[in-house]
Amino acid sequence: MSKKELCVKIKFLKTRMIKTSNEKGMNHHLTIQISQKLDRLINEYMKLTQKK
Template identity: 75%
Template sequence: MRTLQVNMIQTSDEKGMNHPLTIQISQELDRLINEYMKLRQEK
């Protein structure tokens, strides 16, 4: 299974950095990173 980060990089290579799908994947990755960081701070 590909990770979200790998998926974003591949989509960016194939469709470009400003393609809506690349941006959507990037935003989802950002959301997950922010959620992870918030959980780490709560420990």
């Protein structure tokens, strides 16, 4: 996955996580699940940017 694709997905998940946490709460399982996916994408992005 390219850096650009990762950025798009990260921004989308960040918005989705904020919306979910506002509607369901910070400790709701969906909010946590989205947060974990977001963490994985951010880690992947960091690995790509550190290589160069």
